[in-house]
Amino acid sequence: MIEVRNVSKWYGDFQVLKDCSATVSKGEVVVVCGPSGSGKSTLIKTINALESFHQGEILVDGTSVGAAGTDLPQLRSRVGMVFQHFELFPHLSVMQNLTLAQRRVLRRSEEEAAQKAELLLLRVGLLSHCDKYPGQLSGGQQQRVAIARALCMDPVVMLFDEPTSALDPEMVGEVLDVMTSLAQDGMTMMCVTHEMGFARKVGDRVVFMDAGVVVDDLPVEQFFEGRAKSGRASAFLSQVAH
Amino acid sequence: MEYSFDWGTLARGWPYLAQGMAMTLFLVAVAMVAGILLGTLLAIARVFGPKPVQVATAGYVNLFRSVPLILTIFWFYFLLPPVLRMATGDPNLTVGGIYSAIAAFTLAESAYYCEIMRAGIGSVRNGQMHAALALGLTRWSALRYVVLPQAFRNMTPSLINQTVALLKDTSLVYVISLNDFLGAATRLAQRDGRLVEMYLFVAAVYLGLCSLGVWLVNFLQKRRTQAGVRSFS
Numbered sequence: 001m002i003e004v005r006n007v008s009k010w011y012g013d014f015q016v017l018k019d020c021s022a023t024v025s026k027g028e029v030v031v032v033c034g035p036s037g038s039g040k041s042t043l044i045k046t047i048n049a050l051e052s053f054h055q056g057e058i059l060v061d062g063t064s065v066g067a068a069g070t071d072l073p074q075l076r077s078r079v080g081m082v083f084q085h086f087e088l089f090p091h092l093s094v095m096q097n098l099t100l101a102q103r104r105v106l107r108r109s110e111e112e113a114a115q116k117a118e119l120l121l122l123r124v125g126l127l128s129h130c131d132k133y134p135g136q137l138s139g140g141q142q143q144r145v146a147i148a149r150a151l152c153m154d155p156v157v158m159l160f161d162e163p164t165s166a167l168d169p170e171m172v173g174e175v176l177d178v179m180t181s182l183a184q185d186g187m188t189m190m191c192v193t194h195e196m197g198f199a200r201k202v203g204d205r206v207v208f209m210d211a212g213v214v215v216d217d218l219p220v221e222q223f224f225e226g227r228a229k230s231g232r233a234s235a236f237l238s239q240v241a242h
Numbered sequence: 243m244e245y246s247f248d249w250g251t252l253a254r255g256w257p258y259l260a261q262g263m264a265m266t267l268f269l270v271a272v273a274m275v276a277g278i279l280l281g282t283l284l285a286i287a288r289v290f291g292p293k294p295v296q297v298a299t300a301g302y303v304n305l306f307r308s309v310p311l312i313l314t315i316f317w318f319y320f321l322l323p324p325v326l327r328m329a330t331g332d333p334n335l336t337v338g339g340i341y342s343a344i345a346a347f348t349l350a351e352s353a354y355y356c357e358i359m360r361a362g363i364g365s366v367r368n369g370q371m372h373a374a375l376a377l378g379l380t381r382w383s384a385l386r387y388v389v390l391p392q393a394f395r396n397m398t399p400s401l402i403n404q405t406v407a408l409l410k411d412t413s414l415v416y417v418i419s420l421n422d423f424l425g426a427a428t429r430l431a432q433r434d435g436r437l438v439e440m441y442l443f444v445a446a447v448y449l450g451l452c453s454l455g456v457w458l459v460n461f462l463q464k465r466r467t468q469a470g471v472r473s474f475s
Contacts, residue, residue, distance in 0.1 A: 050372050077378025087373035091391050100387060101377035153377060 001026045001157050001188045002047060007056035009042065016042050017053065018212040024157065029189045031199040031220075034209035035236060040192040041084075043209070044159050047190070048079045061156055077105045080150030080158040084166050086142040088134035088149070094121070095130045098149050106153065113152075120148040124178050140171030144178055151182075158182065160191040196240050200224055208233045249439055255430040262426025263447075269412045269422065273347035274405050280348060281355025286385065288356065289363050299356070306353035312414050314350045318342035319418045339418045351408055358400045362393030395466075399459040406455040410448065423447070 002024040009017040016039050024030045032040045045051040047058060049065050049072050058065040063075055088097050098117035102108045108116070121127040124144040126137075134142055143163055150158060160179065164172045176198050183189055183202040193199065199206060199220060206223040208216040208230070216228045226234055252259075288299040306314065319342040327335045366389050374384035394401075413424040421429075424444055431440035 045372075048376055050376060073375075073378045073380050076376055079376070081373075081376040083369055083373060083376075085367075085369055087367075087369040089370065089373070089388050089392075091395060101374075101379055104383050104387065105378040149377070 001028075001061055002190065003057075003059040004043070004047070005057045005059075007043070007046060007053045007058060009046065009051070009053040009055075016212050017046070019056070020209075020212070020214045021056075022207050022214060022217060024188060024190050026188055027186045028204045029183045029187075029191070029202050030205050030207060031203040032190065032192045032207045032209060033194060033196075033199070033236070033240075034215075035232075037211075038209040039212040040209050041161050044161050044190060044192050047159060048076045048081055050081075073105065077101070077153050078156050080153060080155035082143070082146050082150055082158070082160045082163045084162040086134070086139070086146045086166075088142055088146055090134050092133075093130070094126070094132055094134070094137075094145050097134070097145060098152050101149075102152050116152050117148070120151050121145075123151075124148045125174075138171060139167045140174045143167065143171075143175045147175075147178055147182075157188040157190065160189065160193065162192050162194070164193065164195060194240055196224075196237070208236070210236075245438065247439055248436060251430055251434040251436040251440060252443055255434075258430060259423065259426050262421055262423040265421055265426075266409070266412050266423040269343060269347060269415065270405065270409050272344050273351050273408055273412075276344075276348040277351035277355050277408075278359075278401065280352035281357075282359045282390070284352060284356035285359035285363060288360055290381070290385075303353040303356050306350045307357075309350075311346075311350055311411055312417060315343060315346045315414055315418060318346040339415070339420045343412075343415050343418065343420055347408065347412070351404070354404050354407075355401065358397050358404060359393060361400070362397035363389060365396045366392045398462050402455050402459050402462075406452050409451060409455075 002022075004020060004022045007017055007020045008015065020039070020043055022030070022032075022043075032044065034040055042051050046053045047060060047065065049070075053066060056066075060075060060079060063070060065075065088094075089100070092100065095114065095117055098120065099110070099113040102113035102116060103110065106113075118127060118130070121130055124147060126141060126144055126148070129137060129141065129145075134145070137145065147163075163179070164175050167175065172195070176195060179189070179191070179198065180202050191198075191203075203220045205217065205219055207214055208218075208223070208228060210230070210232050215230045216223065216233050218228060222228075223233070224237075226237075228234055228237075284299050284302065287295050288303070289296075291299065318337075319339065322342060322345070323335065323337045326337065327333055370388055370392065371384055374388040375381065379387070412422055415422050416425045416428070419425075427440045427444045431437045
């Protein structure tokens with residue numbers, strides 16, 4: 001579904017991504033972790049071209065992301081993305097947040113878009129909040145709305161960029177529950193997260209990054225059994241898993 | 243020696259003053275709407291355009307902000323007709339004071355509105371554009387439905403302030419003999435020799451209109467702080 005091949009990226013002289021490769025097969029949940037500043041967020045944002053890259057190739061469902069003629073809006077409409085800071089549109093109601101792209105990008109009718117939105121709000125348990133504005137919701141609720149908004153587009157893969165790291169601790173669970181149920185329904189997912197409990201429970205593979213390099217790419221069991229090649233991964237694990 | 247006030251001029255001349263006020267409000271309305279539209283397009287070009295476009299827009303903005311408004315009005319009144327006559331080859335072409343004034347105000351104000359909208363676009367978090375793009379919206383749709391509405395809302399107080407300044411600036415059209423509110427008042431006052439009364443009245447009216455704008459700004463800011471604080475955690 002996603003193939004990242006030897007991707008490199010520079011900010012001026014500083015190389016943020018060094019020859020990174022990773023794959024996410026259909027139905028797989030891949031967790032990307034590593035210390036902050038290791039390039040995880042940058043890597044995940046190259047996949048839907050929110051960040052450019054200078055070398056290598058990225059294929060999403062057979063489409064080359066970096067190629068000149070790629071219809072990026074079309075590609076992005078099939079790749080759901082959830083951000084650290086939710087990024088709901090504060091001037092639009094929850095319902096409008098969910099229908100905007102359905103109407104403008106997928107050209108769905110107002111009725112069809114609203115039906116889809118209601119279905120997904122029900123799924124994340126927030127249907128009763130559909131007329132509220134993002135500012136009236138808690139962080140956890142906002143993030144669940146953001147997940148529903150991405151799902152409205154019927155994505156073939158979902159990208160999560162540290163979806164719980166801006167949340168108060170008591171709200172992390174509700175967001176992880178939604179993500180877990182998504183994974184159990186067979187959604188293809190790539191998650192940048194420090195939630196190792198989530199990784200262990202629903203993850204298939206763990207990609208460990210450090211200083212712009214993909215250091216390890218292992219099945220979840222092996223990663224948690226401490227079979228990571230580098231000492232850095234185990235040092236990271238001992239810091240994160242209290 | 244005591245000055246004896248005589249407000250009769252006002253009582254008799256109000257239809258003429260109303261005509262002047264209509265002209266003033268017409269100029270404000272047209273220059274505001276056209277200025278904000280053009281200013282917003284300029285701001286988009288200045289923020290998102292390719293480098294040469296950014297430089298050209300910055301040049302435009304600096305030009306109109308550095309030139310005294312009265313000079314811009316003169317340019318459009320005295321220079322534009324000959325230029326247009328040369329360009330079209332029509333020796334009888336005239337532009338008319340009101341069109342020159344509209345052109346001058348729109349272009350000059352658009353430079354100020356551009357800077358306000360540029361700040362407004364900058365006030366919207368980068369992640370909003372990212373989120374809109376990630377949903378598959380084109381850059382243009384993302385601007386139109388996500389970034390600009392927020393920019394506009396954040397900048398409403400500044401836009402109103404600028405429009406209040408524009409209201410006062412329209413009085414400059416007396417230099418090209420347009421009959422705006424101040425011009426009408428001046429003519430009446432000079433005819434009847436009642437400058438003091440008339441200019442007191444004119445000042446009161448401008449004060450009233452500008453206070454309305456200030457009140458609107460305060461009202462909107464209060465509403466924003468009540469409703470908008472929790473939009474981001």
